Amino acid sequence: MQPSPGSQSSDSRGDPSPVGAGAPQPLAPPARALGASKIAAWILGLLLFHTFHVASTLILPFVLAILAALTLMPVVRALERLRIPRPLGAALILGGLVATVFFGAQLLIEPATEWAGRMPEMSLQLERKLRVVRQPMEELAQVADSVERLASSESPGEAKVAVRDSSGLIDMFIARTQKVISTSVVTLVLLYFLLTAGDMLVRGIAGLAPQASQKARTVGTLRATEGEISRYLLTICAINIGLGSAVACALFLLEVPNALLWGVLAAAANFIPFLGSLAVGVLLAGVAVVTFDDWMRILAVPSAFVLLTSLEGFFLTPSIVGRSLRLNPIVIFSGILVASWLWGIPGSLVAVPMLVVLKLVCDRTPSLMPVGRALSG
Numbered sequence: 001m002q003p004s005p006g007s008q009s010s011d012s013r014g015d016p017s018p019v020g021a022g023a024p025q026p027l028a029p030p031a032r033a034l035g036a037s038k039i040a041a042w043i044l045g046l047l048l049f050h051t052f053h054v055a056s057t058l059i060l061p062f063v064l065a066i067l068a069a070l071t072l073m074p075v076v077r078a079l080e081r082l083r084i085p086r087p088l089g090a091a092l093i094l095g096g097l098v099a100t101v102f103f104g105a106q107l108l109i110e111p112a113t114e115w116a117g118r119m120p121e122m123s124l125q126l127e128r129k130l131r132v133v134r135q136p137m138e139e140l141a142q143v144a145d146s147v148e149r150l151a152s153s154e155s156p157g158e159a160k161v162a163v164r165d166s167s168g169l170i171d172m173f174i175a176r177t178q179k180v181i182s183t184s185v186v187t188l189v190l191l192y193f194l195l196t197a198g199d200m201l202v203r204g205i206a207g208l209a210p211q212a213s214q215k216a217r218t219v220g221t222l223r224a225t226e227g228e229i230s231r232y233l234l235t236i237c238a239i240n241i242g243l244g245s246a247v248a249c250a251l252f253l254l255e256v257p258n259a260l261l262w263g264v265l266a267a268a269a270n271f272i273p274f275l276g277s278l279a280v281g282v283l284l285a286g287v288a289v290v291t292f293d294d295w296m297r298i299l300a301v302p303s304a305f306v307l308l309t310s311l312e313g314f315f316l317t318p319s320i321v322g323r324s325l326r327l328n329p330i331v332i333f334s335g336i337l338v339a340s341w342l343w344g345i346p347g348s349l350v351a352v353p354m355l356v357v358l359k360l361v362c363d364r365t366p367s368l369m370p371v372g373r374a375l376s377g
Contacts, residue, residue: 335355
C-alpha cells in the first residue's frame, strides 16, 4: 500500500508536528519585555526599602504590633474560653505588660544611668589595667610615669570635661527614652486593636478567595500558620527570659554589681543571634575589668556568660525549636543588617522573628515553598 500524497509531502518537509498543529500557538513574551519587568521590580524594591527607612517612625510600630499580636493571640483566646470577652482580655494582657515594663524600668533606670555616668571613669580604669596586660615587662619607671599621667589627667579642667561628657550621654539617653515611649504608646494602641480583631482579619483575608472551598482552606492555613508562629515566638521569648535569669544569677554569685541589669540586657540581646551575645560578652568583660582586680575573677565573668550562651545556642534552642525553623546564617546576617539599616536597634531585635514568620508563611504556601527552602539553606 502506497502512502498518500499528503503523507509524502509531510514526510518530505520533515514536519514532526501532529495533525492539527497548524493552530496558533501562544507567543512567549519577548526578552526585552522580561528584562524591563525585572528592572522595574528592582526599582520598586529599592523604593520600597527607602520608604521603609524614611517612614520608620510610622512603619516600625506596625511591625512590632503584628509580631506581638501573633505572640499573644493564644493567650487572648485562652481568656476567651474562660468567658472573658476579647476586648477585656486584650486590655488585661496589655495592662499586665505595661505594669511589668514600668516596674522593671523603675528597678533598672537608676543603675543604667549610673553606669552611663561612669563611662569616663571606666575608660581610665580600662586604660590603666589593659596597659599592664599589653606591657607586662615594662620598667618600674615607665609604670610610675603612666600613673603620674593618669593622676594628672584628673585635674579640675579635665574633670569638667568628664562631667560634660557624662551629661551629654544622659541627655542622649533621655532623648532616646522619649522616642521609645512614643513608639511604645503607638504600638500598644495598634496591638490592642489587632488582639480584639484577630479573627475578623483572618476572615477578611479569606474572603478574597473566589470559591467557598478555597475560603475554608485559606482560613485553615492562616490559623495553622498563626498558631505555629505564636508557638515559636512564645518559645523564643521563654528561652531568652530563662537565659537572662541564668545570667543574672551567675553574675550575682560572682558579685558583679547590678546583675539584674545585665541579665535583662542579655535576654534582650539574645534576639539578635551571634552579634547580640558577642556585644554583651564584650561589655561584661569590660565591667569585670573595671570592677575586680583579681584576673581570675575578671575572667570568670565572661567565661560564665559564654558557657550559658553556648548551652542555650547549641543544645537548648535547637532541641526545643527543632530543625524545621532553622535559618541560613547568611540569611540571618543579611536580615539583621537590612533591618538595622531600616529601623536601628529595634530593627535588629525583630529581624530574626520576621524572617521566621516569612519562612513559616512560605512553607505553607505552595507557590512560595522555594523561597522557604532558600531561607533555610
